[in-house]
Amino acid sequence: AQSVAQPEDQVNVAEGNPLTVKCTYSVSGNPYLFWYVQYPNRGLQFLLKYITGDNLVKGSYGFEAEFNKSQTSFHLKKPSALVSDSALYFCAVRDRISSGSARQLTFGSGTQLTVLP
Amino acid sequence: DTAVSQTPKYLVTQMGNDKSIKCEQNLGHDTMYWYKQDSKKFLKIMFSYNNKELIINETVPNRFSPKSPDKAHLNLHINSLELGDSAVYFCASRETGTLQETQYFGPGTRLLVL
Numbered sequence: 049a050q051s052v053a054q055p056e057d058q059v060n061v062a063e064g065n066p067l068t069v070k071c072t073y074s075v076s077g078n079p080y081l082f083w084y085v086q087y088p089n090r091g092l093q094f095l096l097k098y099i100t101g102d103n104l105v106k107g108s109y110g111f112e113a114e115f116n117k118s119q120t121s122f123h124l125k126k127p128s129a130l131v132s133d134s135a136l137y138f139c140a141v142r143d144r145i146s147s148g149s150a151r152q153l154t155f156g157s158g159t160q161l162t163v164l165p
Numbered sequence: 166d167t168a169v170s171q172t173p174k175y176l177v178t179q180m181g182n183d184k185s186i187k188c189e190q191n192l193g194h195d196t197m198y199w200y201k202q203d204s205k206k207f208l209k210i211m212f213s214y215n216n217k218e219l220i221i222n223e224t225v226p227n228r229f230s231p232k233s234p235d236k237a238h239l240n241l242h243i244n245s246l247e248l249g250d251s252a253v254y255f256c257a258s259r260e261t262g263t264l265q266e267t268q269y270f271g272p273g274t275r276l277l278v279l
Contacts, residue, residue: 080266091169091255091270092208099266136206142266152198152220153268155208 050075052141054156061129062164069124069159071113071139081122082140082153083113092138098122109133129163136160168192169271171256177277178246185232186241186274188256196259197239198268199231201252208255214239246278 051074061067073079080099084092096107103115113124122139139156169190178184190197196215202208212231213220219231228244243250256271 082267084270086206089273091272092257094267094269097267138208152210152213152222154210158206158208 050079050141050143050154052139052154052156054137054139054159056159057157058160058162060162060164063131064128067126067129067133067161067163069137069139069161071122071124071156072120073122073139073141074120075141075143077143079122080142080144081113081115083107083111083122083124084138084140084155086136086138086158088135095124095137131163131165134161134163169256169258169269171254171271171274173274174272175275175277177279179279180246180248182246183242183244184246184276185243186254186256186276188239188241188271189237190256190258190269190271191237192258192260192269194258194260194269195236197233198257198259199239199241200255200257200270202255202273203252211241211254212239248278251276251278 053072055070082097083095085095086092095111096105098105098115106112111126113122115122136158138158140153142153172187198213199211200208201211210222211225230242232240253273253275255273257268259268
């Protein structure tokens, strides 16, 4: 079975400071990893993904994430936070070798990021 | 152009009623999904569907049924609505092809059962 943990329900950071939103995963094989963002009363928007290749992945709006296989982590980062980054962030995982229902994404519980002006 | 669209955006109805939520994608994707997001924002897969395979999450009551008239549409029909069905329902579609795993989400349908 695959699972995702986002250990922090809430992350607060001052505008201009670096931000990190944590994600750890568990899969039986190698993972596909994703970050999505949800603004209030909106659907999820894709930010970035790790499929293969370079462990450091760059995505939309200046966000990046680093795949760390030994720590089974895929933390989301941004060097300088903006107030407009305030939103709910979801990490998701899929085991790349599975079939059937296991090919579905499993989402974490979400982390509410608040960037303070 | 909206890539994944859902109608209606809001749905308020009485317990016991039957309702449908429509989803359309114009991305040419061949796999579509329905998710339920509860009041705590937890997101849970309900169904995934392409022209070959319907996969149903085992926790989804059989009152819920996906219906796909064609590749671009995956509608969600709900029979005998219950209070606990109140949630936000998201449709999504996935890119086609090897390593194309990104899902694109609709804006959501906010269902309130009274």
